[in-house]
Amino acid sequence: MLKESHGHADDTSAAPKLAYTLKEAIAATGIGKTSLYDDMAAGRLTAKKRGTSTIILTDELRRYLAELPNAEIKS
Template sequence: MFCGDFSLIQFPSASIGDRGGTMQGAPEKLAYSIEEAVAATSISKSSLYARIAKGEIVASKVGRRTVIPARSLRKLVDG
């Protein structure tokens, strides 16, 4: 059982596209699935799809999957 000091552990940041606080060597996330984007932005799935349809959020298909570039979500969140 470990009884050491946890104050030195760095946990990954929850920010979209944020490089700070991530583990060394872990690549920056370039795109998000619909489910990940909903969780990251706290907007509903239907609102996300509506914003994609209006062109407010860029999305593309990779195979059967819809992905949203991190920069598009950052733009939405930052205003």
């Protein structure tokens, strides 16, 4: 159960992640910084800016990953 303090919840560990920093997106996906920037420049991935920080919304990152081409595994 969350405890309220001055109108704010004290425990944010149960809150869903709404966005990733670029560093977090790289760690979460295994896709490199250059590839992510290339896809942002090409319009395949949309990022947001908050001051100097670049963030990628969770839903956008999921959409981007889902739209990557399927791997063709050859035996």
